[in-house]
Amino acid sequence: MADYDLIVIGAGPAGLTAAVYGRRAGLGVLVLERTIAGGQMRLTGDIENWPGAVVTTGEELSEAMRNQAQAFGTEFKDAMVTGIEVAAKGGLGHTVKTNVGDLKAPAIIVATGAYHKNLDSDKAREMAGRGVSFCAICDGGFYRGKEVAVVGGGNAALEQAMYLTNHASKVHLIHRRDEFRAHRLVQDRLDKNPKIQKHLSHEVHDIKGTDGVEGLVLKDKKTGATKDLDVPGVFLFIGSAPHSGFLPPEIEKAPGGWIVTDRALKTSVPGIFAAGDVRDTELRQIVTAAADGALAAMGAYEYLQGLK
Ligand SMILES: Cc1cc2nc3c(=O)[nH]c(=O)nc-3n(C[C@H](O)[C@H](O)[C@H](O)COP(=O)(O)OP(=O)(O)OC[C@H]3O[C@@H](n4cnc5c(N)ncnc54)[C@H](O)[C@@H]3O)c2cc1C
Numbered sequence: 001m002a003d004y005d006l007i008v009i010g011a012g013p014a015g016l017t018a019a020v021y022g023r024r025a026g027l028g029v030l031v032l033e034r035t036i037a038g039g040q041m042r043l044t045g046d047i048e049n050w051p052g053a054v055v056t057t058g059e060e061l062s063e064a065m066r067n068q069a070q071a072f073g074t075e076f077k078d079a080m081v082t083g084i085e086v087a088a089k090g091g092l093g094h095t096v097k098t099n100v101g102d103l104k105a106p107a108i109i110v111a112t113g114a115y116h117k118n119l120d121s122d123k124a125r126e127m128a129g130r131g132v133s134f135c136a137i138c139d140g141g142f143y144r145g146k147e148v149a150v151v152g153g154g155n156a157a158l159e160q161a162m163y164l165t166n167h168a169s170k171v172h173l174i175h176r177r178d179e180f181r182a183h184r185l186v187q188d189r190l191d192k193n194p195k196i197q198k199h200l201s202h203e204v205h206d207i208k209g210t211d212g213v214e215g216l217v218l219k220d221k222k223t224g225a226t227k228d229l230d231v232p233g234v235f236l237f238i239g240s241a242p243h244s245g246f247l248p249p250e251i252e253k254a255p256g257g258w259i260v261t262d263r264a265l266k267t268s269v270p271g272i273f274a275a276g277d278v279r280d281t282e283l284r285q286i287v288t289a290a291a292d293g294a295l296a297a298m299g300a301y302e303y304l305q306g307l308k
Pocket residue numbers: 009010011012013014015032033034035036037038039040041043044045046047048049050079080081082111112113114116129133134135137138139243246275276277278284285286287289
C-alpha cells in the first residue's frame with residue numbers, strides 16, 4: 001500500500017505551495033526536506049518582489065509558507081532523498097528512497113531547486129547575501145545610484161549586467177577570459193550601453209569588507225597586476241545547476257540536468273511532476289516557483305483521480 005497520495009521533495013516555495021494546493025484538494029501530502037523549510041529564500045535578506053508585500057525577509061516568508069502548509073495538515077519529514085524507484089506498470093506507486101528509509105506514493109512532485117555557483121573562496125561564501133548576490137532581479141534595487149560589479153562572461157552575465165544599469169550608476173563587468181562567451185547579438189547590445197565598464201582577463205582576487213562587501217581586488221590574469229574596485233555589491237553569474245542528480249534516467253533532463261516538463265509540469269514519468277527552479281524554465285523566482293507548485297499539485301490531483 002502507498003504511504004501517501006503525494007510526496008513532495010523539497011520545502012522551498014514550490015514544494016510548500018504544492019503542499020497547500022495538494023492538502024486543499026484533499027490529498028495525503030508528505031513534504032521531505034533535507035535541511036530547513038524555505039529553500040533559497042532562507043539565503044535572502046529583503047524580498048521586494050513577492051506580491052502583496054512591499055518588503056519582507058526571506059526568513060519571514062519561509063516561516064509563513066511553512067506554517068500555512070502545516071495549518072492545512074501537511075506532514076513534514078526531515079529526510080535527504082537519495083533516489084526514486086519508478087513504479088512498474090500497474091504497481092502501487094513510486095518509491096522515494098531517503099536516508100531514513102523508503103516511502104511510497106503514486107504521485108511525486110520534485111521541487112528540489114537549484115544552486116548558483118560561487119567563487120572558490122571562503123570570503124565569497126561568507127558574504128553570500130551580504131553584498132555577494134546571484135540574482136540581479138532580486139537585489140538590483142538595493143544598489144540604486146551606486147556602482148556594482150558583475151562576474152561572468154556568458155549570456156546570463158551580460159544580460160544581468162545590462163539589467164543592473166537600470167538601477168546602478170555604473171556596472172563593472174569582470175571576466176577571466178579575454179573575450180565573452182555570450183552571443184554576438186548580446187555583446188553588441190552591451191557595447192552600446194555607456195554604463196558598462198569591461199574588465200576582461202581579470203578575476204576577483206579578494207573581497208574587502210567584514211559585515212558586507214566594501215570593495216573588490218581584481219587581478220589581471222596576464223600581468224598579475226592588481227587593482228581596487230570600490231563597489232558595495234558583486235553579482236555572480238558563473239553558472240547554476242539543479243539538484244537533480246539523485247533522479248533516475250527515466251526522468252528526462254535537458255543539458256545541465258534541468259528537468260524537462262510539459263505545460264502541466266508532468267515529467268516523462270507518469271505520476272512524477274517537477275516544480276520550481278529545478279525545472280527547465282525561463283525565470284527562476286519565488287513567485288514562479290510558487291505558481292509551479294500550484295500547477296504541479298493540481299496535475300497530481302488530476303493524475304490520482306484518473307487512477308480511481
Ligand atoms: C541569495 C538569493 C536571493 C534571492 N532573492 C530573491 C528575491 O528577492 N526574489 C525572488 O523572487 N527570488 C529570489 N531568489 C530566487 C528564489 O529564492 C528561488 O527562485 C526560489 O527559492 C526557488 O524555489 P524552489 O522551491 O524551486 O527551490 P528552492 O528554494 O531551492 O528549494 C528547494 C528545497 O529542496 C531541498 N532539497 C534539495 N535537494 C533535496 C533532496 N535530495 N532531498 C530533500 N530535500 C532537498 C533544498 O534543501 C531546498 O530547501 C533568490 C535566490 C538567492 C540564492
